[in-house]
Amino acid sequence: MIFMKHLSIHVYGLVQGVGFRYSVVQVAADSEVTGTVENEMDGSVKIEAEGDEMKLYSFLQKIRQSPSPFAKVKTVDYDFSDNLKNYQKFTVIG
Template sequence: MERNHLIVHGRVQGVGFRASAKQIADELDITGWAKNKSDGTVEIDAEGEGRQLKQFIDKINEGPTPFAKVQALDITEKEVTNSYDSFRTI
């Protein structure tokens, strides 16, 4: 199990980004959350098995919707908490 904290920069608000991130997370058994930040970025905290978490991050980086345009992705590894039972949007 691994946990990553992401800050997604680009055209990521108002384009269905968080809903698509949740759909991808649900498909890959990733738990955590995604929320819009006031600076226009999306913040994500995600936990999952290493391979699935990498796939999740790759799909986020590609832009999970046709309207999203990810310009940069800040990734920080965090200590696993096992405190999430699903992935939700805030």
């Protein structure tokens, strides 16, 4: 059975200007999740993702391990919810 969830993630560390967002897009494609990724003014990166709950857990684990070889992930805050936004694909904002 598939349980669709929404996952909000904030990634802190050296995650801007190092190709992190584009690495996240590749991880999302590999994980079969949809959503968005964007830089925040405080230097963090915000990710909104949706998909099967088990695939989202896999996606989150890959984000924690830093998909970009140049990024340095320090902290990852996340929250699962049932409030789906029904994204059609995964895109970079900004």
